Amino acid sequence: MGCGRVGASLAARLDHEHHDIVVIDLNSNQFRRLPSDFGGRTLVGSGTDHRILLEAGIEQAHAFLALAHGDNRNVLASQIAKHLFGVETVVTRLYDPFRAELFQRLGLRTFSPTDIGADLAYEALSDRALTGE
Amino acid sequence: MYIIVVGAGTVGYGLAVELQGYPDHEVTLIENDAARASELHEELGELVVWGDGTEIVDLEAAGAGRADLMIALTGDDGRNLVACQVAKHWFHVDRAIARVNDPRNERLFKALGIDVTVSAAAAVLAQLETSLPEHTVVPLMQLQGSGLEVVDLRVQEDSVASGSAIRELELPYQTVFSLVVGLDGAPRVPTADTVLQTGDEVIAVIAEDAEDKLRRLFAAPLAPELETVADGG
Numbered sequence: 001m002g003c004g005r006v007g008a009s010l011a012a013r014l015d016h017e018h019h020d021i022v023v024i025d026l027n028s029n030q031f032r033r034l035p036s037d038f039g040g041r042t043l044v045g046s047g048t049d050h051r052i053l054l055e056a057g058i059e060q061a062h063a064f065l066a067l068a069h070g071d072n073r074n075v076l077a078s079q080i081a082k083h084l085f086g087v088e089t090v091v092t093r094l095y096d097p098f099r100a101e102l103f104q105r106l107g108l109r110t111f112s113p114t115d116i117g118a119d120l121a122y123e124a125l126s127d128r129a130l131t132g133e
Numbered sequence: 134m135y136i137i138v139v140g141a142g143t144v145g146y147g148l149a150v151e152l153q154g155y156p157d158h159e160v161t162l163i164e165n166d167a168a169r170a171s172e173l174h175e176e177l178g179e180l181v182v183w184g185d186g187t188e189i190v191d192l193e194a195a196g197a198g199r200a201d202l203m204i205a206l207t208g209d210d211g212r213n214l215v216a217c218q219v220a221k222h223w224f225h226v227d228r229a230i231a232r233v234n235d236p237r238n239e240r241l242f243k244a245l246g247i248d249v250t251v252s253a254a255a256a257v258l259a260q261l262e263t264s265l266p267e268h269t270v271v272p273l274m275q276l277q278g279s280g281l282e283v284v285d286l287r288v289q290e291d292s293v294a295s296g297s298a299i300r301e302l303e304l305p306y307q308t309v310f311s312l313v314v315g316l317d318g319a320p321r322v323p324t325a326d327t328v329l330q331t332g333d334e335v336i337a338v339i340a341e342d343a344e345d346k347l348r349r350l351f352a353a354p355l356a357p358e359l360e361t362v363a364d365g366g
Contacts, residue, residue: 048211050237072187075218076211076238083244098189099215102223 001025001047001077002068006093006113008033010065015040022056025068047077053085063089071096078108135200137226138162139186139216140207141173144232144253148204149180161195187215189223197224204230210238217247259285266332269351270344273336281307284344286335289353300325302350305343312336 003011003025011023012035021040024047025031031042045052047068058064064081066074071094078092092108094100100112136152138145141164149162162177163186164170170183184191186205197203203220205213210233217229230249233239242250262271263285269292274283288294294302299310313323314334321327329335339347 048235050235070211072209072211072215075215079214079245080238080241084241096188098223099187099219102189102219106218106222 001064001066001074002093003030003033003042004067004069005033007065007067010067011040012038024052024056046073048073048080050080050084053077053080058085058087061085061087063087063091065091065093067093071099075099075103075108078103082108134202135159135196136161136202136204137186137192137195137197137200137220139203139205139212140164140232141166141169141181142206142208145204145206146173148206149177153177153180163191163195187212187219189219192216192219192224197226200224200226202226202228202230206232208234210234214238214242214245214247217242218245221246270348272344275341276338280341281338282341283311284337284339284347286337286347286351288329288331288333288335288351290331291353292331293350294329295331296328298326298328299323304350305340305346307338307340308343308347309338310335311338 001007001024003023007023008030011021015021015038022043023031023034023040024043024045026044026046028044034042043052043056047053047066058081064078064087066078068074074092074094078090081087082090090108092103092110094103094110094112095114097112097115100110100115104110134157136158138149138160141149141162145162149160152158152160160180162173162181163184164173164181165183165185167183170181174181182195184195186192197220200220203217203226205216207213213231213233217231220226221229228248230251231242231247233242233250233252236252236254239250239252259271259273262268266287267289268285268287269289271285272282273285276282310323312320312335313327313329314320315330316332
């Protein structure tokens with residue numbers, strides 16, 4: 001769910017590894033990010049819409065990744081996938097580190113690019129500037 | 134009681150105005166649209182704050198730590214669900230009520246421990262259904278946690294219920310008829326001897342899984358050929 005830079009790049013990678021991929025996005029324009037040899041399916045619609053999820057084959061899915069912009073939509077879609085359709089592995093991106101922590105506790109596999117970005121920036125700073133002082 | 138309401142649309146605004154009238158309740162209304170928030174702030178004062186009701190820092194600032202009740206009423210199920218889950222699991226708010234915009238999400242909200250869900254679609258549908266003379270069982274309200282619900286029943290012509298005293302009906306376990314409204318429009322508290330007439334409306338408390346049994350008692354019998362099919366099936 002979500003064909004932004006992260007979603008598209010991940011979908012392409014998994015497709016190259018010969019997994020069966022469906023990418024959902026509200027905006028068909030976003031699919032331009034996928035490589036021209038992308039072998040998976042694309043579906044225009046909302047990942048929080050049960051009908052779209054069924055069309056994507058959620059009932060057979062082994063994993064669901066919510067990588068759309070909008071933490072709350074990602075959380076809703078992930079919990080629908082996990083609790084209503086019984087998808088085994090559900091990964092959720094949350095920009096807000098607090099909510100990432102909370103929903104990790106509530107059973108989703110969450111990660112926060114905010115935390116990761118801040119860590120990387122800090123490390124880069126330590127390497128160059130901090131050690132130079 | 135301290136109540137936080139998330140979403141100042143028509144419903145949230147109306148509720149906040151209503152609650153403001155109770156001296157025992159303290160209310161904060163959180164709205165994330167700046168223009169809407171400032172407009173309502175002018176009208177209602179300090180109880181309206183501009184913020185994101187799903188954001189932990191904003192809820193903290195609104196005093197979620199001491200709230201007794203969270204009510205999430207935005208038009209977005211994701212926002213309502215997250216506001217309630219953050220309230221319950223981060224701030225340990227006792228009760229959370231969420232509006233469900235997509236009826237298919239109702240089961241999810243319940244499974245995730247949201248105490249009460251309100252669905253505008255279901256409410257409007259129930260209201261429309263009760264105004265149709267052909268209706269037999271229309272759910273009006275769930276009694277939370279008990280497995281019971283309040284329903285509106287209407288006695289159809291030639292049904293089992295029509296012309297029967299209440300004591301003669303084989304009612305499902307836990308069924309209580311609270312009120313009978315006759316064709317004259319007068320409400321009466323029924324006894325076991327009350328005889329139901331075609332067109333009577335009955336307000337009853339029933340077990341949630343008893344709707345089908347009551348429908349069979351109150352509905353007009355199926356046409357013979359349909360009945361055969363139904364039996365065969």
